[in-house]
Amino acid sequence: METLQVEPKTLKYRPAGKFEDTRYEKIHNLVFSNSESASKLVAKEIADLIIRKQKKEQNCILGLATGSSPINVYAELVRLHQEEGLSFYNVITFNLDEYWPMEKTNVQSYHYFMHEHLFNHVDIPKENINIPDGKVAQENLLQYCLDYESKINQAGGLDFQLLGIGRTGHIGFNEPGSHHNSVTRMITLDHLTRIDAAPAFHGISNVPKKAITMGISTVLNAKRIILMAWGQNKAEIVKETVEGEVSGAVPATYLQHHPNTTFVLDTGAASELTRIKTPWLVGPCHWTPELRDRGIIWLCQKVKKSILNLTDKDYNDNGMSDLLAQEGSSYNLNIGMFNRMQHTITGWPGGKYNADDTNRPERATPQFKRVLIFSPHPDDDVISMGGTFDRLVEQGHEVHIAYQTSGNIAVSDHEALKFAEIARDLTTGQDRSNIVSLIDEIKDRKENEVNSPEIRKLKGLVRRSESLAATRFEGVPDDHVHFLNLPFYETGTIKKSPMSIKDIQIVKDLIEEIKPHQIYAAGDLADPHGTHKVCLDIIMTAIDEIKEKKFMEDCWVWLYRGAWHEFELHEIDMAVPLSPDQVLKKRQAIFFHQSQKDGVMFQGEDIREFWVRAEDRNKETALKYRDLGLAEYAAMEAFKRYHF
Incomplete structure (x- = not known):
């Protein structure tokens, strides 16, 4: 049988079902x-x-x-x-x-x-x-x-x-x-x-x-x-x-x-x-800390118990007896995992000054941090971390938002037409004539025809104005809002160009200008049209190129997830609780992105609007923490630290 040739240290060819670790396959x-x-x-x-x-x-x-x-x-x-x-x-x-x-x-x-x-x-x-x-x-x-x-x-x-x-x-x-x-x-x-x-x-x-x-x-x-x-x-x-x-x-x-x-x-x-997901069900495995945490969370969900209520029998009955033998008792496993999850919870995403930060997700110092939030599209910031965004501003940190793409492709023609007609009625002379021509172009645009640069500019301005409305609502000065318009995105079609040196340089320049103590980036690679992945690759490449600079020693990178999937519980390094009032404030911030409400163009198979998805996901995360035996909150936003 012809097979793919792979390096022995990576993966070996093994016929499915012929070996213990592939017996399910x-x-x-x-x-x-x-x-x-x-x-x-x-x-x-x-x-x-x-x-x-x-x-x-x-x-x-x-x-x-x-x-x-x-x-x-x-x-x-x-x-x-x-x-x-x-x-x-x-x-x-x-x-x-x-x-x-x-x-x-x-x-x-x-x-x-x-x-x-x-x-x-x-x-x-x-x-x-x-x-x-x-x-x-x-x-x-x-x-x-x-x-x-x-x-x-x-x-x-x-x-x-x-x-x-x-x-x-x-x-x-x-x-x-x-x-x-x-x-x-x-x-x-x-x-x-x-x-x-x-x-x-x-x-x-x-x-x-x-x-x-x-x-x-x-x-x-x-x-x-x-x-x-x-x-x-x-x-x-x-x-x-x-x-x-x-x-x-x-x-x-x-x-x-x-x-x-x-x-x-x-x-x-x-x-x-x-x-891969539950290797302990297949046979003996090497229990790394990551695998141990994943296994305990899985066990809680399977037997429907909180962490501290798990017993030796629960571990033995579900393929985890070797982990139990390694750690000595369920008590040792349970208390260690409980403390690990407890320490992820914080209402101070920028760190709590004058507090012991030994077991906190973030550093206590400096008291006021420079924070740079990268948002792939002009609404991912409030959809994915609107509550944390609000906390950072409220607690006095210098918050900057960087919208990596214009998001113009996600503005429908009828939405663009609405704004163009308003502009037409507010202008006279040659400017009005130009806008009338643009209106005619929008009306005459054929199905699946690539947007012209003029239409892309109009649609980009729609997203820009909505973003500024949301950031002003959150209390961020306009000069702390950065519209990067990364070149890879500006093709006018769903298919984007590969990331380029220019894309990377734009992001590098901004990081070097702000010298942030915290960077937040979208780690949601389930984005169905791929923009999030390219945006993250650009950020990571830029960080890799400047990581040796002195200011980067004090910079931590936090990844958030978008509208499609949340981190698994064992992956979470910081969970920020939201009060009912903050949930409502986050919803209102999302509503400023009016062109993306009521029939958004690229929502994937989920017919819920983004604000509903975000709220449901945040509530679900809080419920999962509660079911593990931790404190109950209205909602939680989750983050994973990226170590560069």
Whole structure:
């Protein structure tokens, strides 16, 4: 069996289910610390296959996927072609799927995607490229799909199939209910699949309801299959696919029947696998402090007891007897964990002056700190840490807010039109004429058309004014509010540029100017359109480049989570309680971001508004602390310290 080659010190190939630590798993999988290194390894396997086929004077038949998962694979293949001479002259490709109806020239089409990311940059013969045609007339669809299937067979079948996985468990567009014998056909897209695609289409109403897809049988006939999944959003479906029973309700589980399939995962996507999340259920494990804390929290939630009420029997009955033997008694484990969680709670996020800070999350000195809060979008600050923000200002710290992106892409046309019409009615002469032209441009803008620089500027100003209204409400002077407008974001489309030296320099300059004692940054990598991750990468790179400077010795970095996921309890280093009044004040601060209220464009699968999500999440965190036997609060905001 061909397998991914990995460094022995990283991961070894072990067939799923053949070893004690993988006995829950029915599909071979490899877990990497990041998607970039994993993608390079996948690209190398594809390149090696192409070269082997060239040496045999044979064509290499590749089944290719679209979406965010394979982008880095295609980038590496392009690099191998341009820098190392990898040729694609013998490659024939068949793409998994395409929306229907869909023009090839539409920027949302998979035809456009594949040429943008791969085909325009390598020497593959154009006649060797096969992508389902999204403009086939409905009366011709059945024959078209049969011909597509026949063409794959005539080429000799797929040597290699690259896959991603949707949160419904779909591979290609084989949605729940797909039969294992299915072949290339038209399919109706699941609502969740359309929700996930909505950001790229500027709203779910623009997402096609149908698609052409290869079938399950077509995919399973490939000689080699690699499925890639990145991020915590994919963790639940990965676990269900790898450890669950084969079922048409989760089409990806059919891959359990394939003899040469590997799932390539990052730590987020693998986080729910039994051997990773609860390794004590699999076999003996090395109880690090982090694993011990995670295990005790898990045990409390499983047996529905507070920390101090756990017994020796609870530990023994739930696979944690070796931890109990290591620590001596449940009492020792319980009191240590109780104190650890108790010490995370503080109403003084900037530190409490003239107080013993031995067991506090933050330092007591200096009394008044310079605080720099980075917000990826112009509302993440109040959504994610509005209560803590309020506490920091109230307690006299010098608080600066840095909005990393303009957030213009998230302002709808009708919202922009409202502001443009107000501006029109307030101006005269040439200025009024220019605004009238802008209004006409907004009204005439076609679906999925890229915003012009003028429209982007207007939408950015909408977000800017809302941000200033919120920060003034919180008591922050205007000159402490920084709009960075990082260049990577300013593409006018959902697809952003990679972070650049200029992005990093802008952030470095601000940190060096303020010389903060505290930096708060968004560590929410479940953001469905990726901006949070790029923003965090820029901050971390900037910090890494200036960490040796004297002022950085006194700088602590705190990560917060956004609207999608909270930190696990064992990960939390600081929990800031909110009173009922502070919950209401946080809600009002979020309301200043009016363009993001009542039908926000990019909210993912959760139909709740961001302020509701934030309140529910903060209340849930407080309830979890209460259930552990700690004090009860109305709500809590959680933070994890980043040690650079």
